[in-house]
Amino acid sequence: PDPSSQLACDIAGNIAMNSGGAHCLKYGVTTNNLLGVTMVSMEGEVIEIGGAYLDSGGYDLLGLICGSEGQLGVVTEATLRILPKPEGARPVLIGFDSNEVAGACVSDIIKAGVLPVAIEFMDRPILEICENYAKAGYPDCEALLIVEVEGSPSEIDAQLDVIKQIARSHDPVEIREASSAEEAGRIWLGRKSAFGAVGQVADYMCLDGTIPVSELPRVLAGIKTISESYGLKVGNVFHAGDGNMHPLIMFDANKPGDLELCEACGTDILRLCVEVGGCLTGEHGVGVEKRDLMGAQFTDADMEAQMKVKDVFDPAWLLNPAKVFPLASSRTRRERGAAA
């Protein structure tokens, strides 16, 4: 799935979180590339799910395992799809003078039916920090998109023609198409350094709410209003093509109360994502951080059904027992497991 954490993460972690990344717009997330797993239950049973080809025999439980945040069993082996390498790839950088216009451009590219491998979004706070750090030579603008397409040279030209035409209709500050591997590298340089660059200048909390792409302009405007109301700086750098937002809320961990302010700001932003038809997490999972927000997206009956699935795979609730579900909802089950 090409996660930015690829130097540090492993395949089992990708499966547990159903990870995505810059190139999942075209290639899908982990679940779209997983054919089978071997999983060991907490009772020591070895379970084979899926197999070496699509649509293996038995119940189709792969989707249940992928993204289950290590709650159902320990994955020990995985069979993955292998894809042919594309003939070539080329990115184009497009600068805009407003976040909302850049968001509308993303929405129009998707509506036009072109399928880039990546559409990455960076707003001004992120651009300034990245430019100071990586010196990628990005234009002076409010929002920047990096759109990359793949294929033969003629396929690339045809796709980029459509994308550039759509971009022009949104009055861009600059359109810069890579004409060599070196230029392509420079276009990606700032984006690839973004998280590290922000970490050099501030403490930050990275959110992961995911929204319908058509709601990007509204949600970007909403994030601005929310962050201003908390007096915190928020930078946006994310996989815009599939609506997976990563607002980075910057705060000062040494300032009493700032972390709590940052968390409250994050809660409001995630609630907004759910309100517009999105969800709390695209790829980072619910874990501990978002367990108390599950009620914003799911009813009690939904969560009860999800917990019943865990009852089947892990009756004693030993695997990541305090993650994903609000503690009050899972208390009886966790206490029953601890007493057993």
Ligand SMILES: Cc1cc2nc3c(=O)[nH]c(=O)nc-3n(C[C@H](O)[C@H](O)[C@H](O)COP(=O)(O)OP(=O)(O)OC[C@H]3O[C@@H](n4cnc5c(N)ncnc54)[C@H](O)[C@@H]3O)c2cc1C
């Ligand atoms: C800087 C940074 C950038 C990131 N960028 C991305 C990104 O672009 N896309 C993305 O999707 N995520 C991203 N992440 C989040 C995270 O790295 C990914 O979700 C990654 O897939 C987690 O894998 P891991 O090996 O690090 O798992 P861990 O963090 O070690 O574990 C994650 C979960 O998987 C469970 N688990 C681990 N091993 C197993 C196993 N064998 N069987 C069952 N459960 C298991 C753990 O219990 C835990 O709940 C980023 C994180 C950071 C810090």
